Amino acid sequence: QVQFVESGGGLVQAGGSLRLSCAASGSTFTINPIEWYRQAPGKQREFVAKIYPSGTTNYADSVKGRFTISRDNSKNTVSLQMNSLKPEDTGAYYCGVNWMGLWGQGTQVTVSS
DSSP states (O other), X not given: OOEEEEEOXXXXXXXXXXXXXXXXXXXXXXXXXXXXXXXXXXXXXXXXXXXXXXXXXXXXXXXXXXXXXXXXXTTTEEEEEEOSOOGGGOEEEEEEEGGGTXXXXXXXXXXXX
């Protein structure tokens, strides 16, 4: 099993930046794609970004060109660099392995206008 701990969330003004980190424990980290999802109040959880063990990445259209996902397999960490933040980026951000249903507790991002 893999466990995840997210950090780096906070309050930022529109146009600002934040860097989220996801620390993972467990032996399956390096062989699984890691994803970031987010959930705004009253809305369903939505896909944000994904990174495969090879380093290949996918992004939601709403964050392309603004967010960058990266991973360091030697440290079992995945990061999400978020630039040009918008109020609609507000929500709880979760990292994990989607197909296994494994997620962390989340970190809150709030973008003020």
